Amino acid sequence: MIDHIGIPTRQLELMKSFYETALAPLGYEKVFEHEQGAGFGQDGEIALWIVATGSEGRGVNIALQSQDRVGVVRFYNAAMANGASSNGGPALRPEFHPDFFAAFVIDPDGNNLSAICRTHE
Numbered sequence: 001m002i003d004h005i006g007i008p009t010r011q012l013e014l015m016k017s018f019y020e021t022a023l024a025p026l027g028y029e030k031v032f033e034h035e036q037g038a039g040f041g042q043d044g045e046i047a048l049w050i051v052a053t054g055s056e057g058r059g060v061n062i063a064l065q066s067q068d069r070v071g072v073v074r075f076y077n078a079a080m081a082n083g084a085s086s087n088g089g090p091a092l093r094p095e096f097h098p099d100f101f102a103a104f105v106i107d108p109d110g111n112n113l114s115a116i117c118r119t120h121e
Helices: 012-026 069-081
Strands: 002-009 029-034 037-042 045-052 061-065 101-106 112-117
Touching: 002 012, 002 037, 002 112, 012 029, 012 037, 012 045, 029 045, 069 101, 069 112
Parallel strands: 002 045, 061 112
Antiparallel strands: 002 061, 029 037, 037 045, 101 112
16 A cells, blocks of 8 residues: 655745645645655645655655565565665654654665555554
């Protein structure tokens, strides 16, 4: 299952305004914002990130959900063994969520792919 998608932009302010307006009729709102981007979603859960080019790697960012932290580690190891480069190994990242455990890789085509677990298991 997809956790969230990130779209890089060179027009951050314009894109934040565009998505805030375009997604409102669907019940999405700006959930989180910082100097390098903004996250949009429902009920406090981010489904779409708009990220300033260069602040989170290259290409599109696709984050997939893992049922547990072991799955995140296995994803990372499998990706690294098959041509990915690291964009952040498996680790807890509480700045996003208290139980946000994730690993990030750059696929052979330059896209950021990650696996995320939001439980303490």
